[in-house]
Amino acid sequence: MKLIKITNRHLMFTQFIKEWGCDLNLGLILGEHRNYVIDTGLGENSVLPAIEHLQKDKPTVVINTHFHWDHIWANHMFAHCPIISHRLCREHLDLYWEKAFEHNKAKADGNVVKCLPNLTFDGEMFFPDDGLALFHSPGHSHDSISIYDAVDKVLYVGDEIGDTDEKIIPEIATNHATLRSTLEIWKKLDFEIAISGHNKPQDKGVIERMEAELERLGH
DSSP states (O other): OEEEEEETTEEEEEEEETTTTEEEEEEEEEOSSOEEEEOOTTSHHHHHHHHHTOOTTSOEEEEOSSOOGGGTTTGGGGTTSOEEEEHHHHHHHHHHHHHHHHHHGGGOOSOOOOOOOSEEESSEEEEGGGTEEEEEOOSSSTTOEEEEETTTTEEEOTTSSOSSSTTOSOOOSSOHHHHHHHHHHHHTSOOSEEEOSSSOOBOTTHHHHHHHHHHHTTO
């Protein structure tokens, strides 16, 4: 697991998954009032490095960007904390957790225990004292959310950006029009760095690159 310091309060923990040909990224925001863990990875070993960097004098909040198994398998390590997701994310996890684990359990990195989000929202959720906004941003999946830090101008986007620069458009479970709507929301935000679930950190120009690729693909 490699630690990348994005800003003074944003840490990214990344590991290269050879089988996938891309990275798996987890985020940690060291807010003034709380720690925020962004996704929990493939099992308890995935998230241990982030736990080591938690500021112990502050409560911890976990945020699941979407329901896919490679982003949520260590939720149980934070069962005593608020675990936040979109409402649809929790619903999908409750329905598909066992099936997803059965199909992918060989990829688990340490212990995995079913643990669902315990705090959900539909449109937006705010932590104004830490400058954070969470909002629904579907495209890759129906339940995807983004997390915007207005203090450090960092945007977490889950898998809404493709896994590599060569494949900058993600796999889409909704439709291309929905993804374009999410890009329009991102355009309105004053961010400098976008952190995704599998790609390297991107600048705001990633929006134009994604739009150009959608045009090239006829979407």
